[in-house]
Amino acid sequence: MRQAVEAIDLTQRRVQxxxxxxxxxxxxxxxxxxxxxxxxxxxxxxxxxxxxxxxxVNTLQQGVxxxxxxxxxxxxxxxxxxxxxxxxxxxxxxxxRGVDVSMVDLAPQVLPPLDPDMATRVxxxxxxxxxxxxxxxxxxxxxxxxxxxxxxxxxxxxxPADLVILGLGVRPNATLAADxxxxxxxxxxxxxxxxxxxxxxxxxAAGDCVTSRHVVSGRPVYVALGxxxxxxxxxxxxxxxxxxxxxxxxxxTAITKVHRTEIARTGxxxxxxxxxxxxxxxxxxxxTTRARYYPGVEEMTVKLFAEKGSGRILGGQIVGGxxxxxxxxxxxAALFARMTADxxxxxDLAYAPPFSPTWDPLLIAARALLKRV
Amino acid sequence: MSPHTARRVIVIGVDAAGMSGASQVKRRQxxxxxxxxxxxxxALFSL
Numbered sequence: 543m544r545q546a547v548e549a550i551d552l553t554q555r556r557v558q559x560x561x562x563x564x565x566x567x568x569x570x571x572x573x574x575x576x577x578x579x580x581x582x583x584x585x586x587x588x589x590x591x592x593x594x595x596x597x598x599v600n601t602l603q604q605g606v607x608x609x610x611x612x613x614x615x616x617x618x619x620x621x622x623x624x625x626x627x628x629x630x631x632x633x634x635x636x637x638x639r640g641v642d643v644s645m646v647d648l649a650p651q652v653l654p655p656l657d658p659d660m661a662t663r664v665x666x667x668x669x670x671x672x673x674x675x676x677x678x679x680x681x682x683x684x685x686x687x688x689x690x691x692x693x694x695x696x697x698x699x700x701x702p703a704d705l706v707i708l709g710l711g712v713r714p715n716a717t718l719a720a721d722x723x724x725x726x727x728x729x730x731x732x733x734x735x736x737x738x739x740x741x742x743x744x745x746x747a748a749g750d751c752v753t754s755r756h757v758v759s760g761r762p763v764y765v766a767l768g769x770x771x772x773x774x775x776x777x778x779x780x781x782x783x784x785x786x787x788x789x790x791x792x793x794x795t796a797i798t799k800v801h802r803t804e805i806a807r808t809g810x811x812x813x814x815x816x817x818x819x820x821x822x823x824x825x826x827x828x829x830t831t832r833a834r835y836y837p838g839v840e841e842m843t844v845k846l847f848a849e850k851g852s853g854r855i856l857g858g859q860i861v862g863g864x865x866x867x868x869x870x871x872x873x874x875a876a877l878f879a880r881m882t883a884d885x886x887x888x889x890d891l892a893y894a895p896p897f898s899p900t901w902d903p904l905l906i907a908a909r910a911l912l913k914r915v
Numbered sequence: 916m917s918p919h920t921a922r923r924v925i926v927i928g929v930d931a932a933g934m935s936g937a938s939q940v941k942r943r944q945x946x947x948x949x950x951x952x953x954x955x956x957x958a959l960f961s962l
Contacts, residue, residue, distance in 0.1 A: 546954035547927045557925055559952055570950060573922040574940075578933030602957045718927065749932025768931045775932035779939025782924060783947075 550575065550722035552742050574744050574782045577719055577732060578775060581712035581750035581766045590684030595691040596706045599628060611705065618642060621694040621703040623681050625652035627798045629709030630664070633673050634800055636707075643673045644701050646694060648680035653805065655796060656859055657812050659826065660805075660845055663861040667803035676701070681710075712766050714751045727753035729764035736788040738778035746782055748774035755791035758809050758856055758877055759818055765792045793877050797867050802840075804867030808874045809857025810847060821850040825910040829903025831865040833895035842866035846873070846883075846907040853882035853915040858907075865897070872904055883911040926951040929958040 544562040551557070556571045583598035585591055597608045611617065620636050622629045625647035636643045645652075645668065651661035652668065652675070668675055676696065685693035685700060693700040714731035725741035727733035732747040734740050736755070740747045749771035756763045770792055780787040795808040815822040824847045832839040840863020847856040858873035860866050876886050887908040893900060901909075924940050926933045929951050937949050951958075 543929065543953055543956050543958065545952040547925075547952050550927075557927070557952075562954055570925055570952075571923060572925040574924045576924065576926045576933065576936045576940075578926060578928035578930065578936060580928055580930055580932075601955060603955065746936070748936055749928065749930070751928075771931035772935045775935030775937075776939050778932070779936035780943070782936065783940045783943035785943065 547718060550718055552722050552745065575746065576778050576782060577740070577745070577747040577751060578749045578771070579715040579718060579751045582715050583708060583712055584710040585708060586681060586710065588681060588683040590686045590691065593684055593686040593691040594689055595704070596684065596708060598708045599632065600712065608707070612639060617704045619702055620705045620707060621646065621701045622707045622709055623694060624709035624711065625649065625675070625677070626709055626711060627653065627796060629707070630668065630798060630800050632707050632709060633668065634671065637671050637673065644676065645673055646676045646679045646681065646696055646701065648678070650678050652677070655794065655807050655811065656805070657845060660843065660859045660861050663843060664800060664803065664805055667800040671801050712750065714764065716751050719747065719751070728762040731764050737781045738774055738789060739781065746778040748778040757791040757793050759814065761818070763792065763794070765794060767796070790878065793874055795870065795874050797870060799867065802863060803861065804864065805861050806867035806870035807857070807859040808870050809855070809877050811857055811859070820856070822847050822856055823850050823911065823914040825907055825914060827903060827907045827910055829906055830899055831863050832897060833899050836895045838864070840864055840866070842903055844903045844907040846911055848883045848911045848915050850915055853884055853912070855881050855883060855886055869902070869904055883908050883915055887912060922947045924949045929953040929955070934958060
């Protein structure tokens with residue numbers, strides 16, 4: 543730990559390592575190299591970006607520093623820039639601390655991996671929580687005083703801020719790989735094959751710094767998620783050790799919540815279909831998380847997509863109360879198994895009143911899809 | 916090089932992917948040297 547790899551020499555098969563504490567560098571030879579350098583937060587080059595009081599939350603240390611600031615200083619107003627999963631989670635936790643939270647995003651909706659109609663439900667949940675939401679407003683810069691941020695500037699307004707959190711996503715940390723001459727792919731991530739091998743023999747890469755293959759579209763994608771990174775690392779390790787293992791790809795599965803509203807998605811969404819030349823249909827149904835008469839029942843919305851003609855399930859989204867979102871795993875399994883709506887509707891899903899209505903909302907959605915494919 | 920020759924494996928990054936990979940290598944090839952490097956003082960913080 544506290545040892546930074548500064549360069550990779552593919553010809554000599556060694557890396558240059560610098561001690562963060564002493565500054566001393568050494569050359570470390572290798573027979574096999576696994577690059578798991580992760581990702582770095584996106585920080586736009588706008589005026590004031592280096593001011594104190596502006597945080598990203600990509601590393602544990604950044605999280606610790608942010609929490610310490612919140613604990614020690616009278617932070618009353620926070621602006622969260624970016625309405626993705628990180629922004630939502632930060633907003634919820636800040637509201638729980640009694641902070642006044644504003645959220646801005648250039649996009650016309652929160653959570654871009656959702657369809658707009660599903661994202662609207664999430665926006666409503668945020669506003670019900672007390673978050674001031676400003677969509678279609680991009681970050682222009684920051685006002686500062688004595689080197690500390692005082693406001694977030696958009697084309698429409700200046701939002702006063704004691705502290706700012708940037709949740710603008712991440713980009714692959716692939717500079718070392720690029721400088722070494724390794725091939726890059728989608729979004730500048732390290733290009734790897736299904737065994738997680740990079741473009742040079744004996745060089746492997748996994749996690750937030752690599753490209754992946756989408757299991758539904760078959761196209762290269764960039765996905766930065768810990769679950770994927772763990773699996774890819776395992777595959778790379780197996781292959782380095784002399785085994786033969788392959789990683790099947792990703793479905794873009796994600797899950798989060800805003801207070802009691804759960805949100806999940808997997809597979810393709812409407813904006814993908816035209817781009818991929820797919821003739822797809824979708825249905826959106828309202829259901830409940832339990833039998834309607836059972837205590838604690840909550841509403842949930844399921845949106846399910848299938849290819850017209852074949853009926854192949856292409857993706858799904860869920861927004862609802864407690865117990866709604868984890869149902870996405872059923873759709874994930876259907877995607878990996880290349881199930882059709884006709885196969886999906888006959889799945890023997892578990893049922894008892896505390897957990898589901900007789901017909902689970904997922905199956906109701908599949909039945910509705912059958913009428914459209 | 917034979918996969919059974921003692922090998923030197925270097926891992927850049929000690930979070931999910933790096934440690935997952937490193938542990939698989941060490942489990943299957945316990946005689947190999949596996950060195951993992953990261954500028955951070957924390958490992959595996961996202962698991």
